[in-house]
Amino acid sequence: MKASRTPLNVAPQSSFRHADGKLVLIAGPCSAESEEQMLKTAQQLQNIKGVSVFRAGIWKSRTRPDSFKGVGLVGLQWLSMVKQETGLRTACEVANAQHVEEALKHGVDILTVSGRATVNPFAMEEIAAVLKGTSTPVLVNNPVYPNLNLWIGALERLQYADLTDIGVINRGFSTDEQSPYRNHPRWDHMLQLKELYPQLPVLCDAAHIAGRRSLLYPVSQKAVDLGADGLLFESHMNPAAALSSPQQQLLPQELDLLINAVVSNVKLGGTTELVEQLDELSQQIGSLDDALLELLLRRTEVSRRMSERQMGSLQSSLQTTQRWQKQMDEWLQQADPAAVDKGLVMSVLSAIQQQSTQSGGMGASAVA
Incomplete structure (x- = not known):
């Protein structure tokens, strides 16, 4: 679909784009689960070159009410502890105004807006209202289904609240044909947004697109080849015991190898070609x-x-x-x-x- 061009005032000194062209790397567990899990994972991620932000899911937006919905406020206390102990900046996902208020109260450095909130203009206006008057860096996840205007509308609402340190995350879309991905990347949407707003930093959440370890490298490399400014990964000290999405989380040591492969543009057994073939068949x-x-x-x-x-x-x-x-x-x-x-x-x-x-x-x- 074609989206109309609207002005966006993006800060030249962005939290989501390095002046030297190096990738912005954000990593951490899908969900905050315990103080020990958070701190040990962060301490290992701290040693990975390029990782500057530790993220963790505090509130999990679940379709089914009986699913694990996150630990809530105590997780924000653990994020504060991680920041104090490691010096890493912290990030978490928010879906409503109350989440924003609590995250700011606990000193979270970067907020990422849930894709379910992106599709909701009322939620976005409430989130923007709480953020007005702050300089908080904000990343906006793509809407859960392919609609470029909804993505742009969410950015405009943040802009009206005078926020300029903003960027977007392509975490994949819910479509009729998603296989083999968890969420289809719809690279065309990401490229169209980059064309409309070249000043807007674009990051890719490889974990939520891939949905499994075997696709993390080709998805990451594809995103970088298409001009992504950064990548988000999910990493856990013990992925097998994770309470959510164990199949797409890496040990910190594994993530270190993956990042080195992406930065070095290593071709791993034709995996990049595989993703290109899958994208072509999907089209x-x-x-x-x-x-x-x-x-x-x-x-x-x-x-x-x-x-x-x-x-x-x-x-x-x-x-x-x-x-x-x-x-x-x-x-x-x-x-x-x-x-x-x-x-x-x-x-x-x-x-x-x-x-x-x-x-x-x-x-x-x-x-x-």
């Missing part, structure tokens, strides 16, 4: 979906017009149904079982058949 699926939708809409309109003119009869409808079923059976018998999702095909064709029968049957005969 092909999107184009095919658009074409299929257009055909279905055109077919529905023709069927509706035929029905309005009372073309067809019950007898012709029954005959068409039988012919349709025969052709469907023959096609499925000829199709390669390994290459065709028969359940999907049957569901789509059955729905079309049912719609045709209800409209008099002549629509089905047109394509049978």
Whole structure:
């Protein structure tokens, strides 16, 4: 989708873009779980060259109410302890005005706005109102589904609150075709935002896009190749015991190796090529979906017009149904079982058949 250009006043001395071109690196556990976990993880991350910000999830926005929702306020106390003990700047995600108030009260250095808040103009206005008058650096996660105007609208609301040390995070989007990612990167959205606002720092949350360790390197390298100013990673002193997202968290030692590979632009066994191939196939699926939708809409309109003119009869409808079923059976018998999702095909064709029968049957005969 095309988004209109609107002015953004971004601070030239940004917290999210190094003047020497080096990557801004932010790392920490998906969730704050205990004082020991936070401090030990931070102490190990402190020794990784380039990591300057320690992040941890304090409040977790969960779809299901019985899921782990984070430790809450005590986690902010642990963040303060990490800052005092290691000297690392701290960051956490916020989703409402109360989160912002508590984070500021506990001296959190950087706030990242939840993707669920980004899509909510009311939440963004309340967050901006609390931040007005401060110089707090803020990163805005992309909205949970692909909508560039929502992303820009969230930035504009922060701008109206006179915040200039701002940037964005591409953490991936919820789409119909996400595999093999946890969240589809939609690099096109990130590039369009960079084109509209070249002064705006753009970071990539490799962990939430990848969703698993095996994709962390290719996703990170792709983001850097496309001009990302920084990367966010999830790292835990014991990922296997993590209370959330263990499959996408790395030991600090593993993260050190990954960062060195990205900075050195090491090509690891064709993984970069794999991601490029996956992105290309995903774009092909999107184009095919658009074409299929257009055909279905055109077919529905023709069927509706035929029905309005009372073309067809019950007898012709029954005959068409039988012919349709025969052709469907023959096609499925000829199709390669390994290459065709028969359940999907049957569901789509059955729905079309049912719609045709209800409209008099002549629509089905047109394509049978």
